[in-house]
Amino acid sequence: MSGREFIHNPGPTNIPDRVLEAFRRPAVDFVDPSFVSLVESCFAELPTWFGGAAEVICYVAVGHGAWEGTIVNILEPGETLLLADAGLFSNRWGEMATNLGRRVESVECSMREAPDPEAIGALLAADTEHRIKAVFVCHTETSTGATxxxxxxxxxxxxAAHPALYVVDGIASTGTETMHMADWGVDVVLAASQKGMMMPPGLSFCALSPRAVERCHEVDSPRGYWDWRPRMNGEYVYMRFGGTPPEQHMYALRAALDLVAEEGGMDAVVARHARLAQAVREAVGVWSEAGHMELNVLDPERRSNAVTCVRMDPDVDGETFLKVVRERFHVSVGGGMFELAGRAFRVGHLGDLNEPMIIGALGGIEMTFEVMGIPHGRGGVTAATEYLARHPV
Ligand SMILES: Cc1ncc(COP(=O)(O)O)c(C=O)c1O
Known part of the structure; x- marks a missing residue:
């Protein structure tokens, strides 16, 4: 098929040409002053992406690396964390902590909801001995679309007057939801390059508050590659990365930071995501009128700007749907996860996207309903176009 593939997975996402071109650089001596100053310019600007970090750690790793790095730097083996277990990704994060010998207490919630602050508060209030050292929350749970x-x-x-550190997985929310970690009292925000940051997979980040920095110095258990401490010494660029700097990724990160600045900064980027997400929800709202599908997240306030999960009737063959929309219309969307496997699809609307791209993807989905005879309300794409036209930037 001619034309481009429409990538609407909730990561990896589209990579802007300028970011891709930035990778096409020969190797440089990593102590070359121009490379060092490029790296330092990235580290100087990264805190703004998270709303005021005291330090940003960068791993040459996927998001799982930032998960592990956070666990081993703020919790000793045997210490307890409270996990808001809201879907596949938060669940897996908790599993990793258990495998690393940390204790996990969970606040469960259904896959149709975001974590309940009251339930978290009640467990913390009951923890009068302060056994819980950290609260882990996924800002956007990519498996459900809840924020x-x-x-x-x-x-x-x-x-609850509880001293636990507050740790937020921002892997799907960085660049799509507002984050002011300094003002909001968040101690660690995790991110990964392949989502709202518009890069390929390969870099992950832990943005730290002063308390998180302090805590990693108190933790006594052995750490190696994941240790935050040597990485905070900006004097030697090699140590920032725990080894050889990922040079081409740094040029690409510089390009991504520039693109965000040119768009008007993080607030403008988040506002674009909010509009595009609402356009998708307008379409799903119309498709749902026939009674065979619905938005997964029940509370409209908690629907994410990054990904929309659509539940379908059990009699719809979800796997075939994914295949047809990808193979026939070249629109790639995510499938349902956990209890939603085979019964839902997830439209990623994050990263380098504009209105016609969203409308194109929704068109491919709507055509798939037609081709497969999936009953749906007529005019979903029209509703999305009308929404975008009536809500200019
Ligand atoms: C919210 C969230 N956390 C963590 C991860 C894991 O990131 P990675 O696949 O880069 O290891 C993902 C991946 O999609 C995610 O969506």
């Missing part, structure tokens, strides 16, 4: 209320959870931690 946690980060400030309400902070308020619940404060109401």
């Amino acid at each position: 946690a209320d980060i400030r309400a959870i902070r308020a619940a931690i404060d109401a």
